[in-house]
Amino acid sequence: MSNCSGKKAKPLPISVGALSDFYSRVYALCRHIPEGRVTSYGAIAKFLGAARSSRMVGYAMNNSFNEQGVPAHRVVNRLGMLSGKHHFPGSTLMQDLLENEGVPILNDRVQNFDQYFWNPADHLDPKDF
DNA sequence: AGCGTGACGTATA
DNA sequence: TTATACGCCACGC
Secondary structure, three states, X not given: OOOOOOOOOOOOOOOOOHHHHHHHHHHHHHOOOOOOOEEEHHHHHHHOOOOOXXXXXXXXXXXXXXXXXXXXXXXXXXXXXXXOHXXXXXXXXXXXXXXXXXXXXXXXXXXXXXXXXXXXXXXXXHHHO
């Protein structure tokens, strides 16, 4: 790629400021989601004290491919649906990743969702974020 | 600079 | 119970 030829080449969608702080918190939290478990955008938002900004969590995940060790596939919506699957390469990667961890998926939805749901508030200390 | 959109979720009707 | 409305706010056009 010719990213060295003059153009500013905006490397990161986010750079500085409060937004990146929020994103960073989202990523830090996500790194604690255990294999074989899932959580939701809303649960993350609530845990981070932004209960009404769950959309921003989704936006953060959209950018998570720039990050390391962030299991974006373990974040689903509050009904256990794989609402982010179209943002993964291929059409079944998100589902495949989850099934490889033992999370059963049917029709883009986590089966027995409450059994696999991992609530950050039950396992993490808000003071650490 | 304004408008529509969206990996969401809750509140009303 | 299903259907809209709306809060949220970064981002692309």
